[in-house]
Amino acid sequence: xxxxxxxxxxxxxxxxxxxxxxxxxxxxxxxxxxxxxxxxxxxxxxxxxxxxxxxxxxxxxxxxxxxxxxxxxxxxxxxxxxxxxxxxxxxxxxxxxxxxxxxxxxxxxxxxxxxxxxxxxxxxxxxxxxxxxxxxxxxxxxxxxxxxxxxxxxxxxxxxxxxxxxxxxxxxxxxxxxxxxxxxxxxxxxxxxxxxxxxxxxxxxxxxxxxxxxxxxxxxxxxxxxxxxxxxxxxxxxxxxxxxxxxxxxxxxxxxxxxxxxxxxxxxxxxxxxxxxx
Amino acid sequence: xxxxxxxxxxxxxxxxxxxxxxxxxxxxxxxxxxxxxxxxxxxxxxxxxxxxxxxxxxxxxxxxxxxxxxxxxxxxxxxxxxxxxxxxxxxxxxxxxxxxxxxxxxxxxxxxxxxxxxxxxxxxxxxxxxxxxxxxxxxxxxxxxxxxxxxxxxxxxxxxxxxxxxxxxxxxxxxxxxxxxxxxxxxxxxxxxxxxxxxxxxxxxxxxxxxxxxxxxxxxxxxxxxxxxxxxxxxxxxxxxxxxxxxxxxxxxxxxxxxxxxxxxxxxxxxxxxxxxxxxxxxxxx
Numbered sequence: 001x002x003x004x005x006x007x008x009x010x011x012x013x014x015x016x017x018x019x020x021x022x023x024x025x026x027x028x029x030x031x032x033x034x035x036x037x038x039x040x041x042x043x044x045x046x047x048x049x050x051x052x053x054x055x056x057x058x059x060x061x062x063x064x065x066x067x068x069x070x071x072x073x074x075x076x077x078x079x080x081x082x083x084x085x086x087x088x089x090x091x092x093x094x095x096x097x098x099x100x101x102x103x104x105x106x107x108x109x110x111x112x113x114x115x116x117x118x119x120x121x122x123x124x125x126x127x128x129x130x131x132x133x134x135x136x137x138x139x140x141x142x143x144x145x146x147x148x149x150x151x152x153x154x155x156x157x158x159x160x161x162x163x164x165x166x167x168x169x170x171x172x173x174x175x176x177x178x179x180x181x182x183x184x185x186x187x188x189x190x191x192x193x194x195x196x197x198x199x200x201x202x203x204x205x206x207x208x209x210x211x212x213x214x215x216x217x218x219x220x221x222x223x224x225x226x227x228x229x230x231x232x233x234x235x236x237x238x239x240x241x242x243x244x245x246x247x248x249x250x251x252x253x254x255x256x257x258x259x260x261x262x263x264x265x266x267x268x269x270x271x272x273x274x275x276x277x278x
Numbered sequence: 279x280x281x282x283x284x285x286x287x288x289x290x291x292x293x294x295x296x297x298x299x300x301x302x303x304x305x306x307x308x309x310x311x312x313x314x315x316x317x318x319x320x321x322x323x324x325x326x327x328x329x330x331x332x333x334x335x336x337x338x339x340x341x342x343x344x345x346x347x348x349x350x351x352x353x354x355x356x357x358x359x360x361x362x363x364x365x366x367x368x369x370x371x372x373x374x375x376x377x378x379x380x381x382x383x384x385x386x387x388x389x390x391x392x393x394x395x396x397x398x399x400x401x402x403x404x405x406x407x408x409x410x411x412x413x414x415x416x417x418x419x420x421x422x423x424x425x426x427x428x429x430x431x432x433x434x435x436x437x438x439x440x441x442x443x444x445x446x447x448x449x450x451x452x453x454x455x456x457x458x459x460x461x462x463x464x465x466x467x468x469x470x471x472x473x474x475x476x477x478x479x480x481x482x483x484x485x486x487x488x489x490x491x492x493x494x495x496x497x498x499x500x501x502x503x504x505x506x507x508x509x510x511x512x513x514x515x516x517x518x519x520x521x522x523x524x525x526x527x528x529x530x531x532x533x534x535x536x537x538x539x540x541x542x543x544x545x546x547x548x549x550x551x552x553x554x555x556x557x558x559x560x561x562x563x564x
Binding site: 079 | 480
């Protein structure tokens with residue numbers, strides 16, 4: 001298991017057709033993820049970090065450069081590369097157990113093994129007792145737990161997470177981050193998580209990749225160098241967080257969403273934060 | 279039963295919420311939930327009962343000639359005679375069987391056609407404009423054509439009923455397929471769903487509410503069409519034929535009996551369809 005899950009992204013470029021013009025969204029992206037490593041990618045909105053994840057997932061095959069997974073090029077989605085979206089995306093007409101079982105629909109396993117794996121992974125994400133609940137009966141955090149179980153149930157070598165906690169409240173988010181760290185330690189699989197939350201990126205990642213926008217490219221990479229599980233108030237973690245924050249700020253300018261400097265200009269001409277974030 | 283429902287709703291946490299929801303679902307309703315429903319049903323019956331009283335009064339007080347509006351007891355007597363001595367049940371069964379066959383053919387074809395048009399770009403471009411044009415033609419206008427194509431017997435009637443059932447099913451299945459969530463389709467792609475899996479696991483269940491609406495309409499349309507076929511095509515066994523016979527023999531009690539039966543069957547079909555719909559769609563938040 002530990003041997004599998006090596007991801008190599010080389011010279012990847014991607015363009016979108018916008019109103020007849022070609023808009024570069026990714027340019028010369030190089031990331032190497034070792035088997036069993038937890039890499040987080042952090043960047044401003046529109047830096048192409050989610051696009052990069054979709055390329056690795058195989059949902060979009062129109063790009064330049066090469067993406068190799070365990071030495072092979074990526075040719076469409078694979079059960080060995082799980083993907084968790086920002087929204088839980090559960091099938092509303094299926095129960096939690098049935099939703100998780102969707103991840104095994106095309107797995108090469110007998111029915112009993114499938115049932116066992118579904119039960120194990122529901123337990124792993126802490127949803128025991130909710131097997132027969134329908135998605136509309138779950139809270140946002142519980143629904144996202146179910147989605148993570150669906151992504152993990154086939155025991156993929158690589159789990160891709162696209163801002164999985166972005167829509168959750170702060171308390172639930174913190175709890176799920178800790179859970180994800182525990183699951184990662186337990187399953188020992190490679191994880192790549194995309195986020196705009198610096199604290200999340202630093203808390204979870206062995207390495208934090210900072211991306212710069214327009215066009216999306218790698219600005220800097222930070223080694224966190226702390227063992228898991230981590231303490232959020234660890235001094236090394238906080239130092240890394242500040243360094244990542246500074247690097248992010250450099251990608252977006254002083255008025256970017258991560259600006260920690262005090263506002264010096266008059267309020268009348270300053271950009272409201274919600275506009276700057278958009 | 280009352281106490282268990284109360285203690286269940288007092289529990290804390292999400293599990294309590296689920297219990298509370300399932301307690302409200304129709305199959306587990308306690309006495310608490312049933313009482314107001316009974317009152318609502320009584321209100322629904324009030325108007326028909328008033329109409330029957332008005333009918334009875336009108337014919338007894340000679341406000342309307344009883345040959346045109348026979349009193350209720352005469353209709354009831356006719357009903358007994360028709361059931362015991364004549365073939366009322368046979369006529370009813372003939373109509374229902376015809377309805378069921380036509381409805382089944384129309385619905386199955388409709389779901390298949392609607393799925394094809396909803397999921398295949400090519401089929402959609404080729405056939406949807408034609409279908410939309412053809413469905414503008416009033417269903418009754420097809421009767422002469424169908425009679426010539428399918429003869430004057432049972433086949434023509436069933437073809438007509440099928441056509442009536444087909445149209446709402448195609449339209450609603452098509453709409454349902456079109457409104458499937460792209461986000462869920464991406465999940466299916468990520469999990470390597472095959473095309474048949476995408477259809478059975480994703481498109482059909484996601485279109486189910488819409489398809490059931492179509493089927494519900496098809497049930498009503500095909501019952502109306504069953505009677506229409508009996509009215510406008512050659513006389514054969516059936517409630518429609520019975521009504522026509524009553525008109526020709528100027529037996530208004532027979533006509534009224536036929537109409538009452540049509541209404542009652544339609545009402546029961548509608549009720550049954552609603553109950554099945556609620557059961558199949560219990561995953562939806564209410």
